[in-house]
Amino acid sequence: MTATIKVCMGSSCFARGNNKNLQLIQQFLESRGLDGEVELTGLRCCDKCSKGPNISIDGTEYNNVDQGTLLDILEKHFKASQE
Numbered sequence: 333m334t335a336t337i338k339v340c341m342g343s344s345c346f347a348r349g350n351n352k353n354l355q356l357i358q359q360f361l362e363s364r365g366l367d368g369e370v371e372l373t374g375l376r377c378c379d380k381c382s383k384g385p386n387i388s389i390d391g392t393e394y395n396n397v398d399q400g401t402l403l404d405i406l407e408k409h410f411k412a413s414q415e
């Protein structure tokens with residue numbers, strides 16, 4: 333099972349939270365032993381800055397992602413995909 337997480341690294345999303353979100357994702361994947369199974373990539377600005385910070389997981393887009401919602405998203409996504 334592999335998953336792809338894409339994190340917008342455009343300046344708006346990065347400054348509004350994706351710098352910290354990226355670290356949180358890396359910590360989450362490492363703590364679950366998932367870092368080898370998940371492809372983590374950065375994206376350029378996708379012209380949705382007003383909805384940012386933007387992240388997508390396996391094609392599902394999440395907007396206004398802060399650290400609290402990000403953990404919920406990761407928990408749900410990776411719990412569901414492991415069952």
Ligand code: FES
Nearest residue numbers: 342345377380381
């Ligand atoms: S910087 Fe992320 S959508 Fe523009």
